[in-house]
Amino acid sequence: MVKVKKEAGAEQRILEAAKKVFMQKGLAGARMQDIADEAGINKAMLHYYFRSKDKLFEVIFKEAASNLFPKMVAIISEDISLFDKIRKFTKEYLEIVIENPYLPLFVLNEINKQPVNFHAKMFGAKPPDFSLLVKQIDSEVKKGIIKPISPVHLVMNMMSMCVFPFISKPMLQIVMHMDDLQFRYLMEQRKTEIANFIIDSIKK
Template structure:
């Protein structure tokens, strides 16, 4: 029973910290505010996480660990490059619609602490694009894809999928859309982005 209580308390802390860090960033967040939001005292918060940095890293790692395995699975399955682009785009957009805080949260931490990504790379689920690169080279060689660097193709896929979520307020202002319209735009992008990229690289 005690173990369950401890797990519940830690989960409440991480959820409260996620909300505060998302709203105020690492610099603006205060441990007291996180403790208050989690419904515990500050001493209890420090018992679970000795510092704000350790708490931030825990929240960030959790956020990244939700997304990374899905992306890695798509990159390393046996589907074609065309299928990978479609699946990667559909999976990413569906996931971020359900977890909208993640893109800005990850970019915020990478900008603040670029070396932290080195810790994440040790995780087995960290996305590995080696198979993707090999497939791109093979499909270029057999004539089904136009010549393109696999790295550049991957960056194109990431950029077209990530940017609309990172820049949501700007996108909504420029397109004069409300939340419902924006959700529909993102749903439409599952096919729009995939088709745009595929049409740009396919030879026929």
Template structure:
């Protein structure tokens, strides 16, 4: 029963964070969504921040191993870029509240937060770097610094989710259009990156 209640709370919190964001969500909203009273919610999770941190831990536990699996795989470099971008954007579409929380907490707590949540599954970029350097030597891509390429892949996937309110305000679009754009970016980003390094 206890595990079921906690799972229900986490599912409810995820829904509330998804619709209202971290700042707009209230513990009462989460309790209502879970069908429990606020006192019981506080018994399981003392604060909204603790609840959010647990959801973040679960999402990271799914995303990071998958990203590492892609980065360390035997896929060709171009296939790796396509797969990485597709997977990253898909995870952000399912959990759009994560990027802002991650940036905020990482800046507030410096390396402490990342070490706590990512220490054992920090991205391993050695194989990716070797692969990029090999492709440069073979002259199949332009001279490219591996870390710069990785930053381009990550930043182009994440930035729209960090800047969503600004993008929607400037373009006058709604959530449905934003989602459509992000679905399109699963192909747009890797094509753009590959075209920039292909000889």
């Protein structure tokens, strides 16, 4: 692969290379040699900077998770109207995932493989909590502002529509006859499409 940032420090280059390779191949599928090649650096250096493959993976995984979750939680915790929250969440979340298209599958996939104690590794001390959003939806239903809908289903629907297209991109491209450019264009559209779709469904 072509390297651009030769002036970046070795440690930084390793981190970038490791992120790329782990995201594409997962923990088990990635090779230390792949990462070294990608970083344009000797394989022994990986062990010099990060003791082992597992340690290196842990750093990458933690950073990935810390990119995904806190921002989501920040948005749903804001004190704005439900419709605005839906618009903001879907737009900003799409922006994150467009920039890091491998992130969701990587995180979800490794979570499913972790045996037990991934909570701490993944979220740090405090896992995200969507109770606030669920309560807000519940409140708006009861006030009669939106149609009756189960808050949990609504949250699931919103997250699903944001994330799933990226996870299933190769399959979608086949069954929908799309190339990369068309896919990218559609994802840009979804920054507003998803919110419109949701709001059309729940507004009175």
